[in-house]
Amino acid sequence: MPKYPMLEFLWIVPLLPLLGSAVNGLFGAKWPNKIVNWVAIGSTGLSFLGALEAVREFFESGQVLFHEEFFTWIAAGNFRAGFDLQMDQLTVVMVLVVTGVGWLIHIYATGYMAHEGGYYRFFSYLNLFMFFMLILVLAANYVLLFVGWEGVGLSSYLLIGFYFLKKSASDAGKKAFIVNRIGDFGFMLGMFLLFKAFGTLDFAQLFAKADRWPADAMGHLGTFTIACLLLFMGACGKSAQLPLYVWLPDAMEGPTPVSALIHAATMVTAGVYVVARSHILFAHAPTAMLVVAIVGGTTAFFAATIGLVQTDIKKVLAYSTVSQLGYMFLACGVGAFSAGIFHLMTHAFFKALLFLAAGSVIHAMGGEQDMLRMGGLSKKIRWTYVTMLTATLAIAGFPPFAGFFSKDSILLSTFENEYGGRNVGYALYGFGLATALLTAFYMFRLIFLTFHGRPRFDEHKVHVHESPNNMLAPLMVLALLSIVGGWLAAPAMLGTGPDYFSKFLQPVFGGVEAAGAEAEARSLEVTLAIVAVLTALLGAAVAYWLYLKRPEKTDALAKSLKPAYSTLLNKYYVDELYAAVVVKPLLWISTNVLWKGADIAGIDGAVNGIAEGATAIGDGVRHAQSGNTRSYAVWVVVGALVVIGVIFFWPFGGKAVIGMVH
Amino acid sequence: MVPTNYYVILSAILFGLGVFAFIFKRNIITIFMSIELMLNAVNLAFVAFSQPLGKVDGQVFVLFVIVVAAAEAAVGLGIIILIARNRQTLNVERVDLLKL
Amino acid sequence: MGREMTAPLVVFFVLAALAVIGAVSLILQKHPIHSALSLIVVMVALAGLYLLLGAEFVAAVQIIVYGGAIMVLFVFVIMLLNAGVEEHTNLSKMAGAPGLLLVVALAGFVAATIAKSAESVHAAPQTGELASTLEISNMIFKDFVYPFELTSFLILVAVLGATVLAQREKS
Numbered sequence: 001m002p003k004y005p006m007l008e009f010l011w012i013v014p015l016l017p018l019l020g021s022a023v024n025g026l027f028g029a030k031w032p033n034k035i036v037n038w039v040a041i042g043s044t045g046l047s048f049l050g051a052l053e054a055v056r057e058f059f060e061s062g063q064v065l066f067h068e069e070f071f072t073w074i075a076a077g078n079f080r081a082g083f084d085l086q087m088d089q090l091t092v093v094m095v096l097v098v099t100g101v102g103w104l105i106h107i108y109a110t111g112y113m114a115h116e117g118g119y120y121r122f123f124s125y126l127n128l129f130m131f132f133m134l135i136l137v138l139a140a141n142y143v144l145l146f147v148g149w150e151g152v153g154l155s156s157y158l159l160i161g162f163y164f165l166k167k168s169a170s171d172a173g174k175k176a177f178i179v180n181r182i183g184d185f186g187f188m189l190g191m192f193l194l195f196k197a198f199g200t201l202d203f204a205q206l207f208a209k210a211d212r213w214p215a216d217a218m219g220h221l222g223t224f225t226i227a228c229l230l231l232f233m234g235a236c237g238k239s240a241q242l243p244l245y246v247w248l249p250d251a252m253e254g255p256t257p258v259s260a261l262i263h264a265a266t267m268v269t270a271g272v273y274v275v276a277r278s279h280i281l282f283a284h285a286p287t288a289m290l291v292v293a294i295v296g297g298t299t300a301f302f303a304a305t306i307g308l309v310q311t312d313i314k315k316v317l318a319y320s321t322v323s324q325l326g327y328m329f330l331a332c333g334v335g336a337f338s339a340g341i342f343h344l345m346t347h348a349f350f351k352a353l354l355f356l357a358a359g360s361v362i363h364a365m366g367g368e369q370d371m372l373r374m375g376g377l378s379k380k381i382r383w384t385y386v387t388m389l390t391a392t393l394a395i396a397g398f399p400p401f402a403g404f405f406s407k408d409s410i411l412l413s414t415f416e417n418e419y420g421g422r423n424v425g426y427a428l429y430g431f432g433l434a435t436a437l438l439t440a441f442y443m444f445r446l447i448f449l450t451f452h453g454r455p456r457f458d459e460h461k462v463h464v465h466e467s468p469n470n471m472l473a474p475l476m477v478l479a480l481l482s483i484v485g486g487w488l489a490a491p492a493m494l495g496t497g498p499d500y501f502s503k504f505l506q507p508v509f510g511g512v513e514a515a516g517a518e519a520e521a522r523s524l525e526v527t528l529a530i531v532a533v534l535t536a537l538l539g540a541a542v543a544y545w546l547y548l549k550r551p552e553k554t555d556a557l558a559k560s561l562k563p564a565y566s567t568l569l570n571k572y573y574v575d576e577l578y579a580a581v582v583v584k585p586l587l588w589i590s591t592n593v594l595w596k597g598a599d600i601a602g603i604d605g606a607v608n609g610i611a612e613g614a615t616a617i618g619d620g621v622r623h624a625q626s627g628n629t630r631s632y633a634v635w636v637v638v639g640a641l642v643v644i645g646v647i648f649f650w651p652f653g654g655k656a657v658i659g660m661v662h
Numbered sequence: 663m664v665p666t667n668y669y670v671i672l673s674a675i676l677f678g679l680g681v682f683a684f685i686f687k688r689n690i691i692t693i694f695m696s697i698e699l700m701l702n703a704v705n706l707a708f709v710a711f712s713q714p715l716g717k718v719d720g721q722v723f724v725l726f727v728i729v730v731a732a733a734e735a736a737v738g739l740g741i742i743i744l745i746a747r748n749r750q751t752l753n754v755e756r757v758d759l760l761k762l
Numbered sequence: 763m764g765r766e767m768t769a770p771l772v773v774f775f776v777l778a779a780l781a782v783i784g785a786v787s788l789i790l791q792k793h794p795i796h797s798a799l800s801l802i803v804v805m806v807a808l809a810g811l812y813l814l815l816g817a818e819f820v821a822a823v824q825i826i827v828y829g830g831a832i833m834v835l836f837v838f839v840i841m842l843l844n845a846g847v848e849e850h851t852n853l854s855k856m857a858g859a860p861g862l863l864l865v866v867a868l869a870g871f872v873a874a875t876i877a878k879s880a881e882s883v884h885a886a887p888q889t890g891e892l893a894s895t896l897e898i899s900n901m902i903f904k905d906f907v908y909p910f911e912l913t914s915f916l917i918l919v920a921v922l923g924a925t926v927l928a929q930r931e932k933s
Contacts, residue, residue: 627761629754631855633685633693637864644871664774664814671873672778672811676804678869679785685861688851691794691840695801698832699785702808705824713815721820722901728827729913733920735832739839740927746843747931752794755851 004057006050007066010085013054013095014134016047021127028120037110040123044106044130048099055092063089063507067140067204074143081201086140090508093341094137094273097348101265102130104474108356109257111471112363122162122255129155133266137273142191142201145274149187149238152267153180159262160254172250179247183237187274190230194281197223207280215284228281228288231274232295239271239325241299246575248322252314256359259314264321264351269344272328276337279509283335290424293333293417297431300326302572304438308445309558309568312369313358316446320395321351323435327410330432334425336413337509338502343406346485350394350403353478357388360467360475361450368462371446376455380464383472385451387479392447394482396440396536399529405486407436408529409499415528433535440539448547669710676703690742690754694735701731773814781807794845798836805829819895 006012020043028036058066066087074081087095106126113122132155136148154177161173195201198209216222235241240248251263262268275282275292282289300323307319324347331340362369364381378385394401397408411432417425466472488501502509546554558565567573624635680703683696705724712720746752784804788797805828812821852858902910 625760626855627758628855629757630685630688630861634861634864637681637685637861637868641864641868641871644868644875648871648875664770668774668778669811669815672781674869674873675782676785677872678865679782679789681868682865683785683789685865687789688849689794689797689845691836691843691845692788692797695788695794695797695836698828699788699801699804702805702828705820706808706811709812709815709817709820712817718897718901721817721898722906724817724820725823725898725902726906726909726913728823729917732827732832733916735835736920736924737927739835740924743839743843743928752843752845753849753851 004061004066006053007057007061007087008068010054010066010068010087010138011070011083013047013050013099014131014138016043016050017127017130017134019043021124021131024120024127025124028124031120033110033114033119036120036123040127041103041106041110043127044099044103047130047134048103051095051099054087055096058087058092065204065507069140078199079195079201081141081143083144084140084202085138086203087138088508089505090273090276090341091137093345093505095134097345098130098133098137098266101348101352101478102133102261104477105257105261105265105352105356108260108359108471108474109255111468112257112359113255116255118162122159125155125158125162126258126261129159129262129267133270136270140203142194142203142206145277146187146191149234149270149274150184152262152270153177153184153238156180156251156262156267159258160251162254162258166253168250169253172247172253176247176251179244180237183234183244185233186230186237187234190227190234193223193227193230197227203277210280210284213284216287218286218290220287222285224281224285225287228278228285229291231278231281232288232292235271235274235329236295237271238274239268239329240322241271241295241326241329242302243574245299245303245322246578249315249318249571252312252318256314256355256362259318260352260355260359263318264355265348268321268325269328269348272325272332272340272344275329275332276341276509279332279337282332289333289335291333292329293414293424293428296326296329296331296333297414297428297435298326299323300330300435301431301438302326304435304442306568306571307442308438309565311372313361313371313374313446313450314355314369316371316442317351317354317358320354320439320443323439324351324395327407327432327435330414330428331410334413334417334428336410338505339406339409339413341505342486342489342501343410346394346402346406346482349478349481349485350391350401353387353391353475353482354395356471356475356478357384357391360384360471361388363467363471364464365457366462368457371449373457374450374455375453375457376451377464378451381466383466383475387475388451389447390479391482392443396443396540397436397532398536399533400483400487400490402482402484402486404529404533405489408525408532409489409502411436411532412525412528415524433532436532437535437539440536441543444540444543445547448543452548453551666710666714670707673703673707673710676700676706688753688755690745690752690757691739693754694738694742698731698735701727770814774811777807777810777814780804781811792847794840795837798833798840801836802829802833805833819898 020039024036024039028039058064067084068086069082069084072080072082106123109122109126113119116122129152132148132151134148136145136152139145139148157173157177160176161170163169164173191201194206198206200206200209210224213224216224237244248263248268252259254262282292303319303322303326307316307323310316310319324343328340328343328347331337331343360381361374361377361384364377364384365374368374390401394403397404399405411429414425414432415429417428488504489499491500546557570576677700680696680700683699684693687693687696705727708720708724708727710720712718742752745757749757751757781804784800784807787800788804791797791800805824809821809824809829812818812824
């Protein structure tokens with residue numbers, strides 16, 4: 001028995017969901033829902049247990065980086081890419097989040113999707129997603145990571161377009177995949193550049209080599225900067241940042257568990273993970289760091305403004321996700337990688353909870369998603385209300401919920417940022433704080449519109465009922481995690497001990513992070529924390545006043561600020577802009593240049609042209625066969641002439657003839 | 663003595679006349695006769711060359727040519743009779759069944 | 763021609779003229795029987811030329827076989843088929859101007875080719891000796907016995923072929 005059996009067989013953790021996916025996909029069509037459930041939840045659950053065991057062994061081994069090459073996938077010349085898995089502290093966080101939250105969402109989905117068609121297909125795709133996501137987080141080189149990267153993109157497409165008979169759903173799936181692809185293009189170029197520069201794509205070797213190189217100067221487009229910017233382009237696509245965020249709101253066409261798992265907790269965080277994993281490269285490229293921070297900050301603010309006025313409950317949450325992802329990138333951009341990962345973890349908890357609870361509300365309302373047609377549900381669906389409120393408090397950043405600690409740590413690091421100068425830091429801090437205000441506002445707006453006030457729907461038509469237990473239980477667990485999830489960092493805040501989370505990730509991010517808390521940093525931290533909480537309270541209060549106390553004011557406000565309001569409602573017309581600038585010209589080129597020009601005229605023309613040429617030649621040569629013997633006689637003479645000519649003029653033939661007679 | 667050249671030129675003239683008849687005459691039998699003319703011209707050349715060299719190889723070859731010409735004439739005339747029977751004409755331009 | 767008109771030369775020219783006239787007549791005659799007779803004239807003239815060259819055996823064979831057998835066969839077939847004056851059709855596109863050109867080219871070519879090589883032929887002293895039939899038969903039956911036997915086989919095949927071809931149709 002090897003010393004660390006689970007680590008030796010680490011590949012079981014991603015493989016189990018793959019098996020579940022295959023079994024459900026191949027045989028699930030004929031099975032009753034119960035058996036599909038067992039396969040899906042069982043495989044994910046076992047994977048979670050496997051992950052737990054692997055983590056336990058990791059701790060037991062003294063938190064030594066574990067790296068195993070299972071088999072060689074590509075071996076070409078000097079380049080080797082293998083199915084290599086690794087386990088370090090960062091992987092611990094990611095793999096537990098993915099398997100844990102994933103498992104809870106699987107359980108939830110058995111209740112949510114119970115009456116849907118294509119049940120087995122849903123779980124097959126969901127398990128497939130789990131497989132690819134686990135490959136992504138466990139990979140030890142960029143190539144395998146990219147396999148997982150592409151795979152989750154594929155699963156996302158399959159799941160967004162799950163209701164493929166609905167045109168908007170299949171369009172959304174295509175949009176997600178294509179926009180992702182644009183980002184992937186950048187990611188691949190980044191990979192190629194890294195390989196060219198360093199000769200390897202294995203994390204350990206690459207980072208060891210890169211560390212010895214000098215860093216690029218600010219503003220200089222050296223190798224590091226370009227590679228990091230390209231990788232970040234991929235991250236923008238996958239994690240829905242400006243300008244490649246447009247697919248995420250449309251992705252809400254997918255079933256709610258999909259939105260929760262893929263577009264809140266796991267897939268969209270893959271971009272953040274990649275940036276965090278490549279922190280050594282980013283640290284050598286201050287320009288790239290600045291770009292990441294600025295993009296993250298502006299996206300956070302931008303998305304929050306759109307979320308202010310949306311009426312579809314899932315769309316609000318979608319823009320909220322984009323905004324919170326912006327926070328994570330902001331953190332990474334200012335060098336606070338562990339803060340970014342911390343926020344990733346807490347966000348997974350409360351955002352998944354928000355989506356699942358929203359799903360519960362939708363389920364209770366019989367499919368209604370428009371908040372303007374809800375209201376007064378707090379008494380009717382108590383548990384959903386309580387859990388959703390918990391999550392809202394967490395996302396708004398109220399202590400002692402999880403979001404408070406993570407968001408605070410980000411804002412502090414932003415305030416202290418040195419990259420690009422202190423002024424940049426202050427500006428970004430301003431964006432972050434404003435976003436916090438808006439976040440609190442629109443989240444509480446959501447709560448008040450959905451659960452409070454008078455019911456704005458016909459109570460006789462819609463029979464509001466609480467969700468079944470298999471949907472409520474995950475909500476409870478996630479609510480608990482939203483409360484306690486941030487307490488790992490609590491001792492640092494309270495001044496009684498270190499920030500356990502960033503201490504845990506120290507071996508991974510060691511050389512890059514800002515140093516630990518000193519005395520004056522402590523007081524700054526507390527000040528900023530209080531400012532943040534007050535901001536959140538302000539946002540909540542405004543929402544309270546507008547939506548509970550004086551609901552009629554909302555319409556008046558909307559009318560008086562009509563241009564701003566409609567711009568926000570139409571999402572800044574970005575989709576229309578893209579359609580006109582990118583999609584239309586591309587379609588025109590495809591139709592006229594490539595289809596009509598190259599394919600029909602060129603290729604078909606060439607092929608048909610050959611055929612027509614052959615026919616034409618045949619038509620011409622046909623006249624030689626006239627059937628007239630005299631013409632044939634002339635041809636005989638021609639032939640004789642040719643032969644004599646050859647003998648006479650050909651160098652060897654002629655001399656031979658003459659030589660013979662000699 | 664008569665130079666060999668003269669014989670050769672005569673042979674060429676006869677050969678050319680034979681080719682001319684081969685192309686421009688319309689009666690099958692006449693065309694056949696033109697072939698015989700060409701063969702004769704060639705025979706003349708053979709014999710003409712055998713004289714100055716002092717060897718009789720040329721003449722032996724001429725004998726063989728004559729034999730083959732005879733065989734060919736026999737079979738060819740048989741075919742001509744068949745054509746005449748089938749197409750009721752001796753005009754070679756009427757025998758154009760191979761026309762595309 | 764800076765040559766004295768010796769007797770052989772005169773005979774040569776006479777016979778040559780005869781041959782050429784016969785050939786031209788073959789072309790110009792309209793009735794095939796007249797063409798056949800012209801061809802006989804050509805053959806006799808050629809036989810004379812062979813005699814002039816000292817090839818007596820060949821001359822004899824020429825007259826007997828060519829003149830006496832082959833041409834007789836031709837005349838028989840012409841009469842059997844009741845060949846008349848040939849009609850004047852001109853359906854062939856190739857056999858017109860191109861044909862004429864080619865004929866001239868061909869003739870010129872042949873002449874040039876042979877004449878070029880003929881120049882380098884050293885005329886052996888013309889002793890006027892006639893080639894002996896003994897020599898010829900030696901050649902045939904010793905050096906060329908194989909082709910000889912094959913030609914006899916060839917004649918057999920030809921006879922059979924001609925017989926089969928010209929059979930009356932089985933009614």
